[in-house]
Amino acid sequence: xxxxxxxxxxxxxxxxxxxxxxxxxxxxxxxxxxxxxxxxxxxxxxxxxxxxxxxxxxxxxxxxxxxxxxxxxxxxxxxxxxxxxxxxxxxxxxxxxxxxxxxxxxxxxxxxxxxxxxxxxxxxxxxxxxxxxxxxxxxxxxxxxxxxxxxxxxxxxxxxxxxxxxxxxxxxxxx
Amino acid sequence: xxxxxxxxxxxxxxxxxxxxxxxxxxxxxxxxxxxxxxxxxxxxxxxxxxxxxxxxxxxxxxxxxxxxxxxxxxxxxxxxxxxxxxxxxxxxxxxxxxxxxxxxxxxxxxxxxxxxxxxxxxxxxxxxxxxxxxxxxxxxxxxxxxxxxxxxxxxxxxxxxxxxxxxxxxxxxxx
DNA sequence: CATCAAATATGATGACCGTCATACATGTGA
DNA sequence: TCACATGTATGACGGTCATCATATTTGATG
Numbered sequence: 001x002x003x004x005x006x007x008x009x010x011x012x013x014x015x016x017x018x019x020x021x022x023x024x025x026x027x028x029x030x031x032x033x034x035x036x037x038x039x040x041x042x043x044x045x046x047x048x049x050x051x052x053x054x055x056x057x058x059x060x061x062x063x064x065x066x067x068x069x070x071x072x073x074x075x076x077x078x079x080x081x082x083x084x085x086x087x088x089x090x091x092x093x094x095x096x097x098x099x100x101x102x103x104x105x106x107x108x109x110x111x112x113x114x115x116x117x118x119x120x121x122x123x124x125x126x127x128x129x130x131x132x133x134x135x136x137x138x139x140x141x142x143x144x145x146x147x148x149x150x151x152x153x154x155x156x157x158x159x160x161x162x163x164x165x166x167x168x169x170x171x172x173x174x175x
Numbered sequence: 176x177x178x179x180x181x182x183x184x185x186x187x188x189x190x191x192x193x194x195x196x197x198x199x200x201x202x203x204x205x206x207x208x209x210x211x212x213x214x215x216x217x218x219x220x221x222x223x224x225x226x227x228x229x230x231x232x233x234x235x236x237x238x239x240x241x242x243x244x245x246x247x248x249x250x251x252x253x254x255x256x257x258x259x260x261x262x263x264x265x266x267x268x269x270x271x272x273x274x275x276x277x278x279x280x281x282x283x284x285x286x287x288x289x290x291x292x293x294x295x296x297x298x299x300x301x302x303x304x305x306x307x308x309x310x311x312x313x314x315x316x317x318x319x320x321x322x323x324x325x326x327x328x329x330x331x332x333x334x335x336x337x338x339x340x341x342x343x344x345x346x347x348x349x350x
Numbered sequence: 351c352a353t354c355a356a357a358t359a360t361g362a363t364g365a366c367c368g369t370c371a372t373a374c375a376t377g378t379g380a
Numbered sequence: 381t382c383a384c385a386t387g388t389a390t391g392a393c394g395g396t397c398a399t400c401a402t403a404t405t406t407g408a409t410g
Binding site: 178179180207208209219220222223228229 | 366367368369370371376377378
C-alpha cells in the first residue's frame with residue numbers, strides 16, 4: 001500500500017526511537033532488526049524501505065539519542081542550578097534505566113569498535129554537549145569523562161553498596 | 176589422548192589469555208568460541224573439556240585481565256612517580272591497543288548487561304585496584320571513573336584531534 | 351477514474367555460532 | 381604391560397539473524 005506521507009514519517013521516527021531505546025538497553029548486537037520493527041508495530045520486512053542496513057539504523061539511533069541528551073542538558077542549564085544535571089546523571093535511576101539514559105554511557109564501547117559513520121554521530125553529539133556546557137572546554141571534557149565513567153562503573157559491579165559508593169564519590173568530587 | 180598435566184594447564188591458560196585479548200579487542204559477542212580456540216592453537220571441539228560454557232570463559236577472561244591490570248598498577252606504584260600510570264593509561268597507545276589494555280575500558284558496558292558472575296569478576300578486580308591505590312578511597316574511585324571514561328570517549332570519537340584533546344584534558348585535570 | 355509507485359507483510363536464504371555427539375589417540379595408574 | 385580416563389579433532393544440530401524476493405494493498409498523480 002502507498003501510505004500517507006505523514007504516517008510514514010511518523011513510523012520512521014518510531015523505528016529510530018524504539019531502536020535507540022532497545023540499543024541502549026541491550027547493545028547493538030543483542031537487538032535484532034525484527035525486534036526493533038516489532039517494537040515499532042511493524043514486521044521485519046518493512047525495515048529496508050526505511051533504512052539501507054542495520055548499521056544505518058544504528059547511526060540514526062545514536063544521533064537521536066545524543067540529541068535527546070543534548071536537549072536535557074540545555075533545559076537543565078536554563079532552569080536550575082548547575083549541579084542538578086550532574087546529580088541526575090549520577091543517580092541510581094539513571095544507572096538502572098539505560099534505555100532512557102545517556103547514549104554514551106550505554107553504547108560508547110560498541111561505537112568504539114564500529115564504523116566511522118557511527119563514531120561521527122557519536123562525536124557530533126559529544127561536541128554539541130560540550131558547546132552547550134560552555135565555560136572551560138577542558139573542564140567540560142573532564143566532567144563528561146568522569147560522569148560517563150562513573151555510571152558505566154556503577155552499572156558493571158554487582159554489589160549495590162559499591163555501586164552507590166561509586167555514584168556518590170563521583171558526584172562529590174565533581175562539586 | 177590423555178595429555179600431560181602441565182601441558183593441559185598451559186593450554187587452559189593460553190585459552191584464557193587469547194580470549195582476554197580477543198574479547199578486549201572486539202567484545203564478547205563478536206568473538207566466537209572457535210576463534211578463541213584457534214588463537215590458542217586448538218580446534219573448537221576441545222573447548223568444552225576446559226570450560227562449561229562461553230560465559231564461563233568470559234568470566235575467566237575478565238578475572239585474568241583484571242589481574243594483569245592490577246599487576247601493572249602495583250609495579251607502577253612501586254617504582255615510579257604517581258603520575259606515570261595515569262599518563263600511560265591516558266595515552267594514545269592504550270587507546271589504540273585495547274587488546275593489551277584495561278579490561279574495564281574495553282568491556283565494562285558489556286559486563287553491565289551480563290550475568291552476576293561476570294559482574295563479580297569485574298568488581299573484584301576493581302576493588303583490588305582501589306586497595307592497591309591506597310589513600311583516599313573516594314579519590315581513587317573518582318580517578319578510576321575519570322580515567323576509564325577518558326579512554327572510552329577517546330576511542331569512540333572519529334576525529335583524532337578531538338581524541339587527543341580528550342586524553343590530554345583528563346590527564347591535566349587529574350594532576 | 352486508471353495507473354503507478356511506495357510501504358508493508360510473508361517467507362526464504364545463506365551465514366554464523368554455541369553446544370554436543372562421537373571417535374580417536376595416548377599418558378597414567380595398577 | 382594393559383585397561384582406562386582424558387584431552388582433542390571432526391562433524392553435526394538447532395537456533396538466530398541480516399538481508400532480500402515477491403506479492404499485495406492503496407494513497408497519490410494525471
